[in-house]
Amino acid sequence: MATEDNEVEDPRPLVLIHNLPSFKLPLQDRLITHFRLFDSLASPEASSVRALICVGPTPVTADTLDHLPSLRLVVGSSAGLDHVDLAECRRRGIAVTNSGDAYSENVADYAVALLLDVLRRVSAADRFVRSGLWPQMGEYPLGCKLGGKRIGIVGLGSIGSEVAKRLVAFGCTVAYNSRNKKPSVMYPYYANVHDLAVNSDVLIVCCALTNETHHIINKDVLTALGREGVIINVGRGALVDEKELVQFLVQGEIGGAGLDVFENEPKVPKELFALDNVVLSPHLAVLTPESFEALNKVIIANLKAFFSNKPLLSPFQQE
Amino acid sequence: MDSITVLMTSPMSDYLEKQLKDRFNLVKLWAYSPKTDFFKHNSHSIRAVVGNTKIGADAELIDSLPELEIVSSYSVGLDKIDLRKCQEKGIRVTNTPDVLTDDVADVAMGLMLAVTRRVCECDRFVRRGLWPKGDFRLTNKFSGMQVGIVGLGRIGSAIAKRAEAFGCPISYYSRSEKPETNYKYFSNIIDLAVNCQILVVACALTEETHHIVNREVIDALGPEGILINIGRGSHVDEPELVSALLEGRLGGAGLDVYENEPEVPEQLFGLENVVLMPHVGSDTVETTDAMADLVIKNLEAHFLKKPLLTPVV
Numbered sequence: 001m002a003t004e005d006n007e008v009e010d011p012r013p014l015v016l017i018h019n020l021p022s023f024k025l026p027l028q029d030r031l032i033t034h035f036r037l038f039d040s041l042a043s044p045e046a047s048s049v050r051a052l053i054c055v056g057p058t059p060v061t062a063d064t065l066d067h068l069p070s071l072r073l074v075v076g077s078s079a080g081l082d083h084v085d086l087a088e089c090r091r092r093g094i095a096v097t098n099s100g101d102a103y104s105e106n107v108a109d110y111a112v113a114l115l116l117d118v119l120r121r122v123s124a125a126d127r128f129v130r131s132g133l134w135p136q137m138g139e140y141p142l143g144c145k146l147g148g149k150r151i152g153i154v155g156l157g158s159i160g161s162e163v164a165k166r167l168v169a170f171g172c173t174v175a176y177n178s179r180n181k182k183p184s185v186m187y188p189y190y191a192n193v194h195d196l197a198v199n200s201d202v203l204i205v206c207c208a209l210t211n212e213t214h215h216i217i218n219k220d221v222l223t224a225l226g227r228e229g230v231i232i233n234v235g236r237g238a239l240v241d242e243k244e245l246v247q248f249l250v251q252g253e254i255g256g257a258g259l260d261v262f263e264n265e266p267k268v269p270k271e272l273f274a275l276d277n278v279v280l281s282p283h284l285a286v287l288t289p290e291s292f293e294a295l296n297k298v299i300i301a302n303l304k305a306f307f308s309n310k311p312l313l314s315p316f317q318q319e
Numbered sequence: 320m321d322s323i324t325v326l327m328t329s330p331m332s333d334y335l336e337k338q339l340k341d342r343f344n345l346v347k348l349w350a351y352s353p354k355t356d357f358f359k360h361n362s363h364s365i366r367a368v369v370g371n372t373k374i375g376a377d378a379e380l381i382d383s384l385p386e387l388e389i390v391s392s393y394s395v396g397l398d399k400i401d402l403r404k405c406q407e408k409g410i411r412v413t414n415t416p417d418v419l420t421d422d423v424a425d426v427a428m429g430l431m432l433a434v435t436r437r438v439c440e441c442d443r444f445v446r447r448g449l450w451p452k453g454d455f456r457l458t459n460k461f462s463g464m465q466v467g468i469v470g471l472g473r474i475g476s477a478i479a480k481r482a483e484a485f486g487c488p489i490s491y492y493s494r495s496e497k498p499e500t501n502y503k504y505f506s507n508i509i510d511l512a513v514n515c516q517i518l519v520v521a522c523a524l525t526e527e528t529h530h531i532v533n534r535e536v537i538d539a540l541g542p543e544g545i546l547i548n549i550g551r552g553s554h555v556d557e558p559e560l561v562s563a564l565l566e567g568r569l570g571g572a573g574l575d576v577y578e579n580e581p582e583v584p585e586q587l588f589g590l591e592n593v594v595l596m597p598h599v600g601s602d603t604v605e606t607t608d609a610m611a612d613l614v615i616k617n618l619e620a621h622f623l624k625k626p627l628l629t630p631v632v
Contacts, residue, residue: 105462109485113432113461120422120603122429122596123439129595130588134581139330140597145605147421169484170428171421266450273446280445281438282455290460 019055100314102294108162110285114258147171152200155207335611375399424477430573467515470522512539
């Protein structure tokens with residue numbers, strides 16, 4: 001449509017990139033073909049923009065939303081959305097999407113990698129060999145068999161389902177806890193995490209962090225899991241009562257842990273560094289080039305759907 | 320049966336040792352030095368040998384034990400046993416298949432995941448206190464990687480089943496094609512290496528498979544390729560492997576076995592694209608006990624003149 005000055009109006013919808021300085025949106029330049037981007041809440045365009053991309057854990061608060069009166073969509077770039085005030089968004093009629101399935105396989109892979117490492121002592125064995133101790137010390141402590149272990153998945157969403165699928169191939173049995181029982185799922189359901197823990201050898205935490213799930217893995221659950229129990233956390237640090245977990249591990253009251261996330265990243269409790277039955281990673285279950293490619297597609301798909309009034313690809317749903 | 324003398328070749332399992340001592344007259348080879356003392360005092364009474372991957376029953380040992388009736392190996396691999404000599408002399412041989420298949424396949428998967436996602440390196444990164452200084456970098460996605468298996472036997476098949484759950488396309492090279500599987504067959508190991516990203520050695524060690532992974536195969540696998548060895552160290556030309564890794568001609572390696580265990584090439588210790596384990600493929604409490612039980616059951620069956628459970632010869 002030509003204006004009086006013979007300028008052609010830019011057909012690309014306007015989108016706000018909402019990011020803290022330390023977080024960059026991967027492959028952002030790919031969005032420019034589809035969308036007109038700006039990145040400041042102080043810009044005059046803030047009053048008319050209808051969609052924003054939230055980069056990493058950049059908070060979206062009521063105050064943020066006050067600057068964006070026309071906003072109707074928050075596109076998250078992570079699986080978790082605990083940094084977004086979801087209640088406030090709901091109140092204002094703002095839809096929220098997350099990364100959908102973009103990361104699920106990578107996170108599931110890392111959860112299984114952590115579990116194998118803890119049970120079969122992969123990292124501890126690697127340290128042992130590299131230290132040159134094998135010729136001196138001969139034997140190495142035995143590990144635990146993965147096959148036949150009862151896996152309890154906390155949060156059977158996209159990631160939890162991918163974890164289950166993999167571990168079944170190793171001869172494990174799977175049960176789960178989620179906010180609601182899923183009628184199409186064959187695995188046994190437990191209405192609360194305590195009961196799941198009682199009936200599991202391993203707990204794999206894959207759920208979203210919300211007010212309800214904060215410290216969902218607490219002293220009671222760790223006790224129920226037992227002395228041989230293993231906990232794997234690829235969700236959020238605050239899903240686990242970290243102080244309690246460290247106590248349990250240091251005192252040998254739990255079998256082991258594989259942790260990709262912590263309550264105060266990048267701080268990791270130093271007591272864990274001396275333990276061979278613990279495997280630690282710096283919140284990178286997601287971080288592969290393939291994740292970013294997939295995320296980019298999900299972001300573009302959600303925005304395109306929104307701007308053409310079609311159903312969103314990955315609206316956030318709590319499991 | 321405590322009048323029956325059984326020779327154990329090396330300290331392989333406290334549980335097995337106790338079981339043998341309880342049931343038989345146990346002689347421990349490592350309790351004797353020099354070896355000549357042992358042969359002088361015991362050679363005529365020994366009717367069974369329990370060997371493992373370190374010390375089995377070679378021609379020299381077999382020839383020195385005129386009353387030897389059975390070799391019951393605490394392993395599934397038979398490369399340390401002179402099978403031809405056993406056959407000639409009518410000596411029975413048993414091993415421990417099936418009970419350790421899952422654990423060995425699990426270690427293969429653990430190594431694949433650890434190498435591609437740099438799990439051990441990330442753990443080191445955190446323990447060294449490096450995370451507050453900056454993030455680790457990206458690692459490659461594991462799911463969907465093409466996995467090529469050398470030897471589609473029990474262990475190879477178990478690895479394939481697990482890798483399939485990660486969406487990995489499976490291909491293999493074996494002595495014979497297995498049409499009952501859906502996996503892609505290659506008639507030689509070079510073609511397999513060219514067409515996969517992760518090459519897993521899961522076959523038996525024989526004269527034919529010695530150094531089956533040589534320079535040519537390593538080059539075919541290439542700078543993005545990863546080698547996983549849960550077979551025997553001698554499947555791989557180790558000096559070639561080391562120089563390929565040091566020179567970046569091979570992308571990475573996950574090893575549970577080496578040519579001269581427990582010696583491991585020190586040049587590997589500084590590499591972050593390598594994961595090293597000390598031959599622990601079957602080393603879980605559950606499996607080692609099951610292996611020991613199988614050794615005992617085979618020995619008892621033999622001396623009670625009943626059918627052997629897992630005979631090889």
